[in-house]
Amino acid sequence: MTAATNKSFLADLLAGRPTADRGDAMSRLRARAVERVGALTVPNTHDEDWRFTDISPLTRLSFQPVRAATKLSAADIAPFVLAEAASRLVFVDGIYAPQLSTPASGPVVLSSLAAALPVQAIAIETELGRMAAFEHNAFTALNTAFVNDGALLLLPRGAVAEKPVHLLFIATQKEVASYPRCLVVAGAGSSATVIEDYVALTEDAYLTNTVGEFVLGEDARLHHVRVQRESSAGFHVGHSAVSIAHGSHYHGVNVGFGARLSRYNLDMVQTAEGGECTIGGLAMVDDNQLADTHTTIDHTKPHGVSRQQHKCIVGGSARAVFNGRIVVRKGAQLTNSTQSSRNLLLSDRARVDTKPQLEIFADDVKCTHGATVGQLEADEVFYLKSRGLSDAAARSLLTYAFGAEILRQISVSELRQRLEQTVLAQTERA
């Protein structure tokens, strides 16, 4: 594909952006991003960061922002609703659906970004677009060029959100591009569980291009569960940017089952001494799906702790990519970082490309990493069969167990159980 068509793909997408300049923070951010999109091209496999992921199936198609919003009823979204989540924001094809949402206004603020803008102008202006750098990332720039609404969660100092917060993004229309945006600002000592959930009510091709920013203050705790269960014809490109401060703990679990092609970038930066993050990832793909996960954990200060475990289960002719970059900057002494990438191939045609990438510039650190790619253990399969389980049941149970190790990290039991069922159903199908 030539640079010219790449350019036109971005230009065509950009054509439908919101153009009204209201002179506010979001308008200014948009203008900067539009300029940037103009200078960037869609990545191709010559870019180191996209070596294993050919996005031409995406760039061959064209997408527009939604023209007429789909009206969904409570019954339509019932399959996705979590009783455990006290408050919820719902976006349909990227458009906020107030009639389906249950925002909160204090002390914890959960609101659409647009609605909160007049009241929370300072917080939004300071934080929106700060973490999620778009200078070198065409998709993040594109999302930012469209930013005019999204989900906002503000946790004031010491605030504790007892119940999980559910951010539900539903794709319903063919050839629609949506640009979901999340901003979570967790003040000092606050704590919350946020579920960022991408689902579909269509079987057609569409594009979801997301950006989320998660800013943790001192001693804040955030459990961030990101679930990508797009339709099998959908395209999903997501970016989370996280910053942790002194004593704070980010516990992220990202799970991806859906999409014809998906790319998830997680950028975690430790901005003060002694932050901690735990990151679990599970990508489960089949048929001709492709799931690409790129993470960067950037230790810039001493005494940081990061634990990362990523797993891929790949069947059919599917393909999974994991690139786990760990940076330990000069002066980030006594960093303690572990990373494991474990991959299960369920067919001869399935493929995984996994690459740890350690860049360590401090001398007194503990960093371990390991990667394995394999099939189910023959001895485990035999053990189960020797107890009467059929070959299929044994394999499905072991595959399930492999994935469940990540799902167990999800503290919202209702969601965890549903995802376990998804894994089980998918293993039984394979």
Added chain:
Amino acid sequence: MIGKDSKTLLDVQGLRATVNGIEILKGMDLTIKSGEVHAIMGPNGSGKSTFAKVLAGHPAYVVTGGSVQFEGKDLFVLAPEARARAGLFLGFQYPIEIPGVANAQFLRLAYNTVQTQHGKDELDPLEFDDFVREKMKLLEMNPDFLDRSVNEGFSGGEKKRNEILQMALLEPRVAILDETDSGLDIDALRIVAGGVNQLANKDNAVVLVTHYQRLLNYIEPDYVHVMDAGRIIKTGPKALALELESRGYDWVSAEARAGAGAAA
């Protein structure tokens, strides 16, 4: 107990098997009838575990000769799971750890598979929980082991108890217990042996693979077989185990060689 009207459960004739192209079993003969307890002893590497795994259908082992009839039918036409459902049970010398699979879930799946085979109803998780706890009492096992992953991080003795628990749930026709006594402390040995004795009856049979005659004080064998270099070279009564304990295996091997020489 050797019974008058017992049936032949397992009939092994001239069994030969290889692993990675190396012949390990070189003509095994063994007949096991209902109500009997057999002990198989023999030096390390003589092929005892290989024999057990060949019977259970481990894919790494290739049968190259001989036959095995299980309750009058060819065992080798059955897949491993079908053998288990038909009532053949192997207590592993080294039980496999399966991270991520809860022991309770595994035990229930296994139990239900065999129940279905017998045309009985499956138990749901709650019903099964009550049922398995009763069985665990028999083996003085802590119910906490239900919630843990299958064998993961279990001590050697705990794994062996979990094997016997599986036997208690599946109620096999023929149970081959491969060194179930190894790694058990004195109390555990008594408890596990007690469990096996309770499960043994006139309709089933137990094969104990062991290195120590101590186990045989608790579970009385009707026959003691000595295996060497892939064959059974001597069979005797329980007293043979005592004799082996004091004299070792060399004399049996020498006797076997002399016997073979005389026959030639």
